[in-house]
Amino acid sequence: MAISPIPHWFEGSEYTHKVAACIMKYGPISRITLAQILGLSQGAVSRITSDLIYAGVIEETPMAPGQGGRLPKDFVRKNSQKAAQKSGQKENTERRGRPQTGLRIVANARTFVGMKINTTHITAVAVNAIGQIVTGCHDLPLDDDSPESVVDVIKQLTMDCADEAVMSGLPAPCAVGVSLGGHITDDSVTTFAPFLHWSKPVEFSAMIRKATGLPTGIYNDIDSLAVDACLFGSGVGLNSFAVVTIGIGVGYSLTVNGEPVNNPDKSYGLVGHILVDPDGPRCISGHKGCATCLTDNSIATEYSKIIGRPATFDEFAAAARASKTQATNLVNRTCFRLGTLIATIANLAMPDKIMIAGESSFIAKLGVGDLRNGINMYRHSQAAPVDFEIADHDWAMWGKAAAAQAIRQYVG
Numbered sequence: 254m255a256i257s258p259i260p261h262w263f264e265g266s267e268y269t270h271k272v273a274a275c276i277m278k279y280g281p282i283s284r285i286t287l288a289q290i291l292g293l294s295q296g297a298v299s300r301i302t303s304d305l306i307y308a309g310v311i312e313e314t315p316m317a318p319g320q321g322g323r324l325p326k327d328f329v330r331k332n333s334q335k336a337a338q339k340s341g342q343k344e345n346t347e348r349r350g351r352p353q354t355g356l357r358i359v360a361n362a363r364t365f366v367g368m369k370i371n372t373t374h375i376t377a378v379a380v381n382a383i384g385q386i387v388t389g390c391h392d393l394p395l396d397d398d399s400p401e402s403v404v405d406v407i408k409q410l411t412m413d414c415a416d417e418a419v420m421s422g423l424p425a426p427c428a429v430g431v432s433l434g435g436h437i438t439d440d441s442v443t444t445f446a447p448f449l450h451w452s453k454p455v456e457f458s459a460m461i462r463k464a465t466g467l468p469t470g471i472y473n474d475i476d477s478l479a480v481d482a483c484l485f486g487s488g489v490g491l492n493s494f495a496v497v498t499i500g501i502g503v504g505y506s507l508t509v510n511g512e513p514v515n516n517p518d519k520s521y522g523l524v525g526h527i528l529v530d531p532d533g534p535r536c537i538s539g540h541k542g543c544a545t546c547l548t549d550n551s552i553a554t555e556y557s558k559i560i561g562r563p564a565t566f567d568e569f570a571a572a573a574r575a576s577k578t579q580a581t582n583l584v585n586r587t588c589f590r591l592g593t594l595i596a597t598i599a600n601l602a603m604p605d606k607i608m609i610a611g612e613s614s615f616i617a618k619l620g621v622g623d624l625r626n627g628i629n630m631y632r633h634s635q636a637a638p639v640d641f642e643i644a645d646h647d648w649a650m651w652g653k654a655a656a657a658q659a660i661r662q663y664v665g
Contacts, residue, residue: 258441258458259428259470259662262363263308265301268293270665272301273310273358277383277664278489278511279322281314281355290325302356309362316355325490326605358382363663366414366426366467367656368407369474369648370433371395372448372501375403376648377410379418379426380656384485388417390649398449400460407431408464429467430659431457432474432651434502436520440470440662445520448501472658473520474651475504476513478610481650481657483511487642488606495604497524497595498611499547507602527597529590544594547587549613556583566613573619581619588620592627599639600631610644617643 261270268291275290276282288298305311360381368377374395379388391413393406407429415426435446441458443451461469472480479488479496488494488508498504505524507514526536526543533542534555545551553566559579572580595607609617617624621643628639644650 256439257470257662258439258462259430259468259659261665262663263305263310265304268297269301269304272298273305273664274661276302276305276311276356277358277660278484279324280311280357281316282321282324282357283316283353283355286321286324287356290328309359311356312359314355314357316353318353321355322357323489326492328490360385361387361423364415364418364423364426365428365430365656365659365663366411367430367652367654367659368410368432369651369655370403370431370449371648372398375406375410376652377407377414378649378652378656379414379423380653380660381423382660384481384653384657384660386649386653387421387423388414390652391417392648398451400451400455400457403449404457404460404464407461411465411467426467428659428663429461429465429469430472430477430655430657431461431469432472432477432655432658434474434504437471437473440472440658443471470659470662472655473506473513474654475506477654477658478608478651479506479508479513480511480661481654482608483508484657484661487608491605493602493604495598495602495607497591497598497607497609499591499609499614499616500612501549503544503547503594504611505598507604524594524598527594529593529597530586533590544590547591547594547613552583552587552613552616556580559583570613570615573616584616584620585623587616588623589627589630591617592624592629593631595624595639595641596628596631599628605640607639607641608644609641610646612646614643614646 284298288295360383363382364379366379368375374392377391378386381387391410393410411429419425433446434448436444438444443455443457457471458469475496475498479494482488483494494508496506502522503525525545526540528542529544530542533546534551535541536543536545549566553569556569557564569580573584
C-alpha cells in the first residue's frame with residue numbers, strides 16, 4: 254500500500270483516527286452518538302476523545318438536544334436501556350431537554366492550501382481544519398504548462414495564501430492539496446493530464462514539496478469535489494454520492510461511504526462516451542450522440558449550425574441567459590441529454606444523491622424542467638425520484654475541494 258504524501262495530524266490507533274474523522278464529518282456530536290456510530294464502548298470513546306482534546310485536535314462545545322451535526326443516513330439513536338448498557342453509557346444522558354456536551358474539530362488549529370489547476374490559470378484558497386475558506390481567492394495565469402512553470406505558479410500562490418492566513422491570525426499552512434483533470438497515482442504522480450498536455454509521468458507532489466517546503470497531495474479534480482461534499486457538504490452521511498461535471502469536458506466521480514471508488518481507468522473521461530441522444534452530434538472518436546455533446550466545444554459547434562454562422566460558447570451562453578429562442582431550444586435539448594446521463598448513472602450506480610457541477614452547470618439551471626424530463630424518460634415510474642443538486646460554479650469551491658482531500662488524509 255502506497256504511503257500518503259500527507260502526514261497524519263497526530264499519532265494514535267486506527268480507532269483514534271476513526272473517531273477524529275467521525276467528529277469532523279458529523280460534529281458537533283455527543284459521545285454517546287459517536288460511540289453508537291462507531292460501535293465502541295463509552296470507555297473507549299472517553300479515552301480517545303480525552304487524548305484528542307489534549308492534543309488540540311478536538312474541543313467540547315455546549316450542544317442543545319437536536320442541534321448536532323448531520324448524522325449517517327438511516328442512523329437511529331439507540332436510547333433503549335439495552336443499547337446504553339452495551340456501550341457502557343447512562344441512558345438518562347439522552348433525556349429530552351438535558352444539556353449535552355458536543356465534540357467538534359478545533360477549526361483554526363490548522364490551515365491548508367487548496368488549489369485547482371485549469372488550462373489557463375490556477376486558483377488557490379486557504380481553508381481551516383473544517384474546510385471553511387479563510388482567505389480570499391487567489392488566481393494567477395498559467396502562461397506555460399511545463400511542470401516546472403506550473404510548480405513556480407503553485408509556489409507563488411502558496412506563499413500568497415500563507416501570507417494572508419498568517420496576517421489574519423491563523424497558523425501557517427501545514428499541507429497543500431492540488432487538483433487537476435487527469436490521472437494520478439498514489440496522490441503523488443500525475444501520469445496523464447490532457448489539459449496540461451502531459452502524457453508522461455510527472456513526480457508532481459515531490460516537485461511541489463521541494464518548492465514550497467510543504468507536504469502536497471495531488472488529486473483528481475472531480476474526485477475532490479465529491480470528497481469535499483461528503484466531508485463538509487451535502488453528501489455528509491450519505492451511503493453513496495456522485496458528481497457529474499460539464500464544461501470543457503464531461504466528468505464523473507462516485508463515492509461510497511465518503512471514499513472515491515477507484516479504478517485504474519476512471520480518469521480517462523469514459524463517461525463522455527455514454528450514449529445520451531441517438532440523433533446527437535458525433536464526437537471526435539466517431540460516436541454519435543455520446544455525452545461529449547454536453548461539452549462547451551460541442552455546444553458551440555451545434556449552436557453555430559443553428560444560427561448559420563460561427564459562434565463561440567460564450568456567445569451561446571450570453572444568448573441563453575438572455576432567453577433568445579434558438580439558444581433556449583439548444584439549452585433544453587442539452588438539458589434533456591444531461592438528464593439522460595443522470596438517469597443512466599442513477600440506474601446503474603444508484604447513488605443517494607448526484608451533484609451537477611462544472612463551468613457550464615448554469616445550463617442545467619436554465620433548463621431544469623427538461624433536465625427532469627430527461628431523467629424521468631429513463632427511470633421506472635415506481636423508482637424513487639433522483640435526488641440531485643446543481644452547484645453554482647466557483648473556482649474557489651474547486652480549490653477548497655482539493656484542500657478537503659488533504660484534510661481527509663491529514664486526519665487519517
